[in-house]
Amino acid sequence: MYKVNVGKKILSANEEYALKNSQLLTERKILCLNMISSPGSGKTTILVRTINDIKDKIKIGVIEGDLQTDLDAEKIRATQAPAVQIETKGACHLSAAQVSNALENLPLSELALIFIENVGNLVCPSTFELGETGKIAVLSVAEGDDKPAKYPAIFARSKVLLINKTDFLGAGVQVDFDIERVKADVRKLNKGIEIFAISAKTGEGMTGWYDWLKKEVKNLQAG
């Protein structure tokens, strides 16, 4: 028996495309953030406000993932940002091949930042690398503060957690959400994660998030 050492890890088809995407984005010095959350946590609303508020400073493009419809891409295009919709036709996460295809349909030379809005699913997208620079987890306070304990993978793997819909807290509705509990639980899983508590509807707390984006884009361009 001979052992043949091929000298590199054998990559899955998804990993091959993820590597290709990562190389392309690195070469173009584009920051690429993969947003992952449950359905209805507010990813699209966060993107629309973020683009409107910082589009004069950072050129942003968006890849939208949904099982069906292009409702979200339409909302993004209303901001004038370029957006490509991927309809997964029932699949529960985006694949790196789909993202590779979408990247070919974005004006990369004009962009400094690309958001990928993944399919609304707190579980499956966390295990499929797309070649992104980093993952952004979004958790709405309406979902309850037990989610990091119950769905740890995405919180462990993200660069940033956006706690959204903080306008629900103290508004006379019953919400089981202790922000300090969530921060402590998430930091147990992921010491280096940045956490911003925001309301994309009212704009509360968005400045810290924008400052983080500007810093990351600047570091990448300078690197």
Add this chain to the structure above:
Amino acid sequence: MYKVNVGKKILSANEEYALKNSQLLTERKILCLNMISSPGSGKTTILVRTINDIKDKIKIGVIEGDLQTDLDAEKIRATQAPAVQIETKGACHLSAAQVSNALENLPLSELALIFIENVGNLVCPSTFELGETGKIAVLSVAEGDDKPAKYPAIFARSKVLLINKTDFLGAGVQVDFDIERVKADVRKLNKGIEIFAISAKTGEGMTGWYDWLKKEVKNLQAG
């Protein structure tokens, strides 16, 4: 060339277990409802209130599915109802084999109704049959009213839709949720579905849901 007709559809391993579960439940005349929703839509809160309110009339058991932790089974056990926790260890849906195992650990001869609380995920659980009598979709108003259009499969396959957290509507928080739009979109996918708008926190609207459960249990026992 001969064609061999084996006289039956070849079942997947999951379908084999689903069939076994279905036969067991039918024989025992137990109504079994598979609850599917995004994380944080309020499935456990709905179950706790439902059990507390109708446990004198219907004997209820629960199978809890989570990636990790037995937080939800503990909440159910506080009602005195028997509950079995399945930890999927990262898998994004319950399997019929896991449910088969859980059924062996419930006191079936004492039960008329079993709820299966699936993993919080609006996508994957909808395509894995567990042998249940029917599926119950739960949608929180905080998730937005575009969800039936974007995630149609579960709404098309459910016997009941519970629209939860109606106490958020008109409470001074901004929620993009038009109940009539959701009802119309869901009925386009599924003419026969029953829809109840409820707040499991305040108890608003729960009576219609309880009446439906009582009717279904009665029909099954009489059948």
